[in-house]
Amino acid sequence: EYWDDRSLFYLSKMFSSQLQKGESYDKLQKCIQVGVLNFTYFKKDNFCHRRVRFYDEATGDLYSEKLELQILELPKIPKEYHHPDGIIAWMKFFRGGNKKEMEEMAKGNAYLESAYEDLMEMSQDEKKRLAYEARERALRDQLALQHQTEKIFQQIAEVQGELDKAKDTLAETKGQLSKTQGQLSKTQGQLSETQGQLSETRGQLSKTQGQLSETRGQLSETQEQLSETQKQLAEAHAQNDVAHDQGRKDAIIDLYQKGLLNLEQAASSYGMSTEDFQKLIF
Template identity: 55%
Template sequence: MADFVRERITVFYSLISYDTIKANHREIFSCIRYILFRKGESMETDNFIMLPTVDFCFTELMKNCIVRKGFVAALIGIPPEEIEETTLLEASLGGDWPDDKLGILDVHVLLADGTRMNIEMQVKYFEYWDERVLFYMGRMFTSQIKKGEPYKKLQKCIHVSILDFIHFPDDDECYRTIHFRDDKTGKVYTDKMEIQILELKKLPKEVRTGEDVILWMKFFSGKSREEFERVAKANEYLNEAYNTLKTMSADEKKRLEYEARDKALRDYNSQISSAERRGEERGEERTRQVFKLYMQGETPEAIAKICGIPVEKVREIIQ
């Protein structure tokens, strides 16, 4: 799409809310089409393609049962033909917690054997990410039974995090599974709770035969039609994912929702980054103040009272 048009779409997004866009997508697209017509272009020739790293696009892809079946099979390491059924559950685990201000668009899947999966797409690291994963894992596991029901009803739960950032900087492993294990023997304590982490930024250049998860990771990290086309040739499920992606990208309403969600995510991440920078600046200023007072002969207790911070923090700074 021409820069001229993108500038005007950006103006639309800055003036109206996500809900307004969803409710009035036909009118907005009529305006966009008119602009394109005046510029001698069309929606069909601008080569636009959605990116799966935007959670709206990812959740829409997972609504396709064939795509979902192929990806889930890769995650649990079995041929797709062996999966009887995958059912989407209502996304009800989030929405009322501090990090959920933007809305949770995770994918909740129920397998035929009772196994539950929560799949999330995350593009930016935030503080206490590990604790958040454990919280949602525990909530998914305990939500299976009600008070008075037997524990034997509890089925395996798998939390899958697809990350567009590096979370484990000390190694090159792009895909890992995590279980509860005995510290001495290394034996798995239980397989009822499992965490899978896919780090897109660590993807290897070459994919070895049989690494279906890596193929899906390459697809999710694609940035152009050419990249998606190359990966889609690997199997019928990835090909279905690419066809679904093209269909979604040509859909007027979904495209508007995608663009609005992408902008909301960018704005939110920008606010977080700005807040982090301000926090670092305030931290540096507070450290200088603590040292200045300490050099003036103030006690840690007095410094803590003046600066409004715990005395333990003061001692940590001046040590």
């Protein structure tokens, strides 16, 4: 898992660990990271061995020869290759399934024979084998710890990012809350002012209602006085009409007696027949 990143990490670590504090860069030596893969990583071709170096993308020139990756994919070893020397011989040796196969592949190649002898010595020497296994376990544990540490740091970074985001959101929320509280205080002040105005208006309304009640009482009293006055006026009119009618009748009788009106004129003006008028006179 993460083979590409791991291989770059190993190579960079190997290169940077050459210098001690105060040493010059001219002491840096070429570093080659050899990756022996028992699985197929590059699935688009059949190259079992590849060399990766750093080149200028624009010009194609080699940038530096001091960093190099050698990648060996054991499942891609060609079956028809039988030459005892070269990198593929080493690859076949690494892929050896048992002691006999490895011994046969080592024949004729001094380097492979030396490696085979070292392996045999390690397998026979219990202490060396245990030390080798301990070193391998330590390396695996270191790699696992490194991977776990990287994941933890990544998780910490993600949590820190979420925390920073939450802090920003909290600050924004506090700002909005402060603004809302200011608006609320202003609204409460306006409400208090409105309530004061409402109380004042209610007082004025109550006063006006009292004045209206008083005015209604005065109006009722005035209406009663008006009714009494109208009644008295009607009585006066009635009395005046009676007096006027009586005066008119007396005037008619007086005119008749003086001979200024004849019997028919006097009776007609009086509003009765001649017979009744004569009875009234005599």
